[in-house]
Structures are given as C-alpha cells and as structure tokens.
C-alpha cells in the first residue's frame with residue numbers, strides 16, 4: 216500500500232511537471248550544469264594529477280636523482296668559431312662519496328649520456344643514449360618487454376650490446392622484432408638484446424626530462440671505453456667540446472622516510488665540492504608531495520565551485536517551486552478539503568522538487584560523463600572518471616532538491632484550506 | 640418521519656466563528672446551534688454575508704469554530720488535530736464547489752478517486768466504485784479525459800461523483816449550480832434529488848429561490864444566526880415522483 220502511494224505521488228509529480236515542460240526543463244538546468252561541471256572538472260583534474268603523479272612515480276619514489284646541468288655561460292670566454300672545452304657536472308668522485316658516506320643509501324647508479332645518432336638501415340634517430348649499469352632497470356622500475364636488460368656479463372665483457380626503449384624500438388623497427396639486430400650508435404655496431412615497455416609518451420617539464428622517451432641503453436664500461444668523457448656537441452654556429460664525467464646519478468634510498476635526509480645531505484655535499492652550480496637534484500617524493508598538495512587545493516577550489524553552482528541550482532528550484540505553490544494554491548485548498556493531510560501536500564511538492572533535481576542530476580551525470588570523452592578526444596588530455604564522482608554528484612543534486620524543496624512544500628502544507636479555496 | 644426518529648449526522652452546539660479585522664470583530668456564526676438529520680436534504684439560504692459559506696466550511700471540517708462544538712456522525716471535532724480532521728473529511732464528507740474545482744492534471748477517473756487516495760486505509764475497490772459513479776453521472780465514456788476537455792455541467796458531474804466516492808455521511812454543496820446555465824443547473828438538481836431519494840444527507844447553500852425550493856427543508860440565515868427553519872416542503876418520497 217505504502218509503495219503504491221509513493222508510486223502514485225511520483226507519477227502525479229511528474230504529470231504536474233509535464234504540464235509546464237519548458238519551465239520544468241529550465242528549472243533543472245542549474246542542477247544539470249552544476250552536476251556535469253563537477254564530474255567533468257573532477258575527471259580532468261584527476262587525469263592531469265594522475266599523469267603528473269605517474270611521471271613522478273616512474274622516477275622512483277625512493278630515489279634521489281642528481282643531474283649534471285651546464286652552468287650559465289656568463290663567464291665563458293672566447294666566441295666566434297673557436298672550439299671551447301666546457302667542463303662541468305657530476306664526477307666519479309661524487310658517486311663514490313655518496314655511495315660510501317650515507318648508510319641509508321641502498322644503491323647508486325651512474326649514467327653517462329652519449330651524444331651520438333642511432334641508425335638502423337635507412338632509419339635515423341636521436342635518442343637519449345645512456346651508458347649505465349644493469350641495476351638501472353631495477354632502480355628506475357623499467358620493465359623488459361622482450362629479450363633482456365643489460366647484464367653483469369655485458370658489463371664485464373664490455374660487450375657491444377644495447378637495449379631499446381619502446382619508443383626507440385618502434386621507430387627503428389616498425390614492423391619486425393629488433394632482437395638480435397645490429398644497430399649503429401655513432402660509428403659502432405651494437406646488438407639489440409632487449410626492449411623495455413612503454414612509459415608515458417610525454418614527460419612533463421616538471422621533472423626536467425627530455426621530451427622524447429626514446430632511449431637506448433648500453434653497458435657503462437662500453438660507454439667509457441668508446442666514448443671518453445670529452446664529447447663533441449654540435450650547436451648552432453659552433454662546435455662545442457663538453458667534458459662531463461657523469462650525466463646522472465640515481466641514488467636509491469633504503470626507506471622512503473630517509474629520502475629527504477639523503478637529498479639534503481647530497482645537496483650539502485655537492486655544494487661543498489662543486490665551485491659552480493653545475494648540477495641539479497630532483498627528488499620525486501618531494502614532487503609527489505607537492506603534486507598531492509596541488510591536487511588538494513584544486514579539490515578545494517573545485518568543491519567550492521561545485522557547491523556554489525549546486526546552491527544556485529537549488530535556489531532556482533526553490534524559486535520556481537515557490538511560484539508553483541502560489542499558482543496552485545487553489546489545488547492545495549481542494550486537496551485539503553477532500554481530505555489531504557499536511558504530509559500529503561508536503562510529499563507532493565517535495566516529490567516534484569526531487570523529480571526536478573534528480574532529473575537535472577541524471578542529465579548532468581550524463582553530460583558530465585560525456586564531457587571528459589570530448590576533452591580527451593580534442594585536447595589530448597588524460598581524464599579519469601572515478602566511480603565515486605558521478606554517484607556523489609548525483610546524491611548531492613538529489614539532496615539539493617529535498618533541501619530546497621522543504622520550504623516551498625512547508626508553505627503549501629501550512630496554508631489555511633479555507634483561504635486556499637478562496638484563492639483565485 | 641417524526642422528530643424523535645431523526646438520527647443526527649451533523650450537530651452544531653453553540654458554534655461561534657469570529658473573524659478579526661484589525662480592531663473589528665466579525666461574527667460570521669453567532670452562537671449557532673442546529674442539527675442536520677440523516678437522509679435530510681437541506682437548502683441553506685440567506686443574504687450575502689449572512690454566514691452560509693462559513694457554516695458550510697464548519698460542517699465540512701475545513702474551518703474550526705472559535706468556540707462551541709461540532710459533531711459529525713457522533714464524533715466531536717473540537718479536540719481533533721489537523722490530521723484527524725483531514726481523515727474525517729476524507730471518510731465522512733463530500734464537497735461540491737461552485738467552480739467545480741477539479742484537479743487539472745488528473746483525468747476524470749483519477750479526479751473521482753482523489754478523496755480515497757488520502758484515506759489512511761483506502762478501500763481496495765476504489766477504482767470500481769469510481770467507475771460506477773462515473774457511469775451513474777453519465778460520464779462512463781469520458782474516464783480518461785482531463786477537466787479542461789469537459790463542459791461545465793460535465794465537470795460538476797465529476798465533482799459530484801468525487802463527493803460520493805467515499806460514501807460520505809454528509810454531502811456539502813456551495814452554490815453548486817451557480818456557474819451553470821439553467822438547463823444544466825436543473826440536471827444537476829435532478830441528480831441531487833436522486834441522491835436524496837437514495838437516502839443521502841445533503842446540505843446545499845444557495846441564494847437562488849428556485850434552487851432552494853427543490854430541497855426538502857430550508858434553513859435561512861441572517862447575520863450568523865438562524866432566521867427561519869422551513870421543514871418538509873418536499874418529502875423524500877415526493878422527490879422520487
């Protein structure tokens with residue numbers, strides 16, 4: 216009996232609303248756009264933050280990354296066509312000190328970059344060629360998709376082998392498997408022994424990494440043997456000699472709680488031993504925390520916008536319902552005279568409000584789910600719809616209907632039946 | 640029908656209804672005592688402002704007396720709360736208004752069933768009753784029409800069917816023919832005659848003499864008091880003839 220009463224009340228509410236279709240539709244717009252913008256913004260925000268966090272996580276949250284940075288050239292002498300030697304960056308000595316000094320450091324991995332082109336038959340690529348140790352894979356969390364990564368035997372045997380990242384492999388070997396093929400790095404041939412999985416296509420400037428994730432790994436010793444620390448770099452108008460011992464040192468800390476301490480200690484140590492600031496320190500964990508803080512602020516801003524828009528939507532509904540109650544004063548009087556109790560009138564008008572806001576909420580959820588797809592397609596941004604977002608938005612929008620419907624419904628129910636019947 | 644055999648359906652006991660207009664106190668009903676018996680058909684007449692509508696509202700439990708007591712079917716209303724009064728309306732009273740007062744978004748059948756909808760424990764045969772009543776008032780083929788699609792006379796027939804659906808102890812009508820042309824008004828009055836013949840208790844407010852004359856008894860009001868009571872100008876048996 217109760218169930219059919221509710222069903223009838225809802226049916227009645229809908230038919231009352233359908234009596235003024237345009238008005239009802241316009242009334243729902245506030246809630247509709249409120250709900251959809253919340254879902255869409257959450258999805259876009261979540262996507263952006265997830266992407267940033269993913270990039271940071273790939274650098275390793277237990278890692279501290281030291282990089283060589285070319286110092287500013289204020290003091291550089293000479294000019295024109297002359298050949299200069301620029302000597303800067305991290306050294307083997309730095310590496311040794313870090314490995315020895317801090318007990319909480321688990322592993323230290325040096326990286327040298329080789330400024331050479333990579334060729335396979337008629338295809339040419341300028342990837343990041345990195346000479347490094349086998350543990351690099353483990354420390355930076357790279358995953359082998361085919362073949363294997365560099366091994367200790369490669370290192371000891373100074374082997375001419377290399378591992379291609381997904382991007383590099385895809386470009387140099389668009390159709391066939393690269394395993395066992397000979398590619399040319401600079402003037403030397405290397406046998407491809409493995410490939411790694413795709414990482415994020417773009418790396419944000421946040422972490423100061425190169426745009427391309429085309430990478431080629433060769434054994435550290437091989438790099439040392441064939442390419443000395445002195446390398447030629449071609450720049451616009453001039454040839455430049457650079458002397459860099461190590462381009463990167465990845466420091467893996469035993470425990471995430473020690474990351475900050477180790478980072479600061481490294482900073483101190485490098486400051487003492489380097490005359491110029493020719494290095495930078497990237498701490499993914501710090502970036503991660505900063506990204507989370509940014510996300511938190513973003514969520515607060517979003518929450519405020521969402522509450523305001525839903526508030527406006529709710530006020531819109533209340534406004535229309537108050538007008539409706541006045542307009543239907545006579546109907547209220549009739550119903551009361553025929554035996555309707557106050558709660559019948561309250562539920563009648565509340566149901567109409569809820570139908571409006573739930574209708575708006577449902578349409579809003581639909582629009583809110585569609586918008587990220589459009590954004591993803593046209594702006595090439597990653598979006599993530601968490602299941603809680605539409606559910607929450609929907610519940611809140613229905614709640615808005617109840618909340619803002621209470622007053623008009625109460626007004627309707629407390630009318631004097633005699634007065635209401637006399638109303639023209 | 641002897642005076643002693645009357646079964647009271649609506650009993651007003653010293654009922655006063657006052658309206659306060661700023662400093663002035665208007666007594667729409669002034670120490671009003673009267674009893675309407677079962678099966679009687681009353682016309683309430685009187686000049687404008689004499690308190691006819693106020694009396695009907697008190698009889699219909701939509702208005703409360705300022706003082707005095709009112710009993711419907713033996714139930715005293717003085718101590719009932721709003722919900723209990725509403726329940727009483729939906730069970731024991733039937734209303735017919737001057738301007739029909741159907742609910743525009745409901746069809747004929749739904750309009751007839753409205754009073755049942757508000758009962759705490761609605762009967763299971765509500766729809767069947769409503770259909771029978773619609774047939775009774777000659778609207779069996781219009782059940783899914785909206786009020787806007789009906790003529791005034793048809794709307795008033797729906798309103799009468801609605802007033803009967805809860806098998807009320809008392810049917811109240813305020814100027815029920817006031818908006819209708821004379822031919823249609825006669826049809827409606829015929830319907831009231833039939834109801835009377837079936838044993839319904841009817842109180843009909845009117846200021847038209849010829850309408851008043853069709854009732855069994857006439858109660859005249861003046862300034863919220865009884866001016867005159869004219870009994871038995873027409874009998875139940877007479878109405879059937």
Ligand SMILES: Nc1ncnc2c1ncn2[C@@H]1O[C@H](COP(=O)(O)OP(=O)(O)OP(=O)(O)O)[C@@H](O)[C@H]1O
Nearest residue numbers: 658660665666667686687688689690691692693694
């Ligand atoms: N809501 C109100 N506020 C103040 N005074 C009222 C109110 N309702 C009725 N009255 C007064 O009570 C008195 C009786 O009114 P009522 O409506 O019962 O008259 P009536 O006999 O139905 O008149 P009519 O034939 O014009 O309908 C009138 O003097 C009227 O002014």
Ligand SMILES: [Mg+2]
Nearest residue numbers: 691692693813
């Ligand atoms: Mg009146």
